[in-house]
Amino acid sequence: MSEPQPLPLPQSRIAEIHAALKAVPAPPWCWIGTRNGGGPQLVTDHSGRQYILAATKPADVRGDELIDPYTDAPIYGDLKFRDCQPQERWSSMRTGAELAVGRTDYDPDSIVDVDNPVARWLRDSAGFVTELLAEVALLRQENSALEKALGLNEAA
Template structure:
């Protein structure tokens, strides 16, 4: 696996806050991936890079005496090695303890158990994987920013389509005259979807009201309950739901939206993309001939 890229783009340069701090921290260390290596009886596990010639990042130091000389095993005069200690809590243990890394080291093979390839410990796994997790998270942030900027560009383009004469990629006509993709065609489509959604919301509100009005019963303990067969028709919209009013018809909603556009046209000749969407979604305010209360100067 190749090391993760730690370059910064124009938006990342001089970035502040948590994201900027994370980028600076990641740039100050050798890039991931990292891995555990070492020898079980000669210093225990050591954390190294998995690229660029295996750079050492973390390992145990040899103990020394008061003069700075390394300690020797009196039995054979061999150097005494240290070991990293990890907080560890085995399954079923009540408390966590500090355990030497050599005890939790994973050997390379069954015939070479002293060569370390990993450490079976959550702290060790976090130390190994944290830089890669951070690099992946920052890459996801950059991708989301790119998608945000792309949507912003599409939104600005949509607002200006009435003044653009480029050809529609589907039918070849200009966008202003395309029967499917012109701003007014899109508004008609969105208006139809809005009417259907409003009708569905009204129906669900009526079902919920009918469910709340379901008759309740009381048992010997004073606890209230309802029977499934009593409440199911209201929740599922089946015939038999008590006092379930008729939902608002889609046609009546379409008529109201059409009336709003008509009244707007009586006062103003042009209709921008943003105004059309707001009128279709929220209704026409009173200052423009509609029934909706005006808020901060009406729809814009």
């Protein structure tokens, strides 16, 4: 049994994707930050620094930051990635600071990337969509020219 052929993407859906992409700050994006100053932040330098995703410190009902009872360090929330730890069979959530890649061995606190496939996808997805939409436009032009050369759109 053969796989079903995908239908052509309707022009309305392509327009919807273009509009959604236009609302997102332009790539290139990168991960920056410091381990002790808020964890990784996904930013773009296009039109000035714009923060796309950043770690936040949750607070208790009095507004005090939450402290991890085991490490005595502030707890950051809202930026965790699914990743596999060494000698672990199943995935678990790890904080962005744990997965952060330091700028150099002597400056490990200055974050230049996050070593995680989800983080890389978030960083690169707008660029992927831009390239794929350009490819779709090119293929449609080529297809239209081919149909015209074969006389396929003169049937009307």
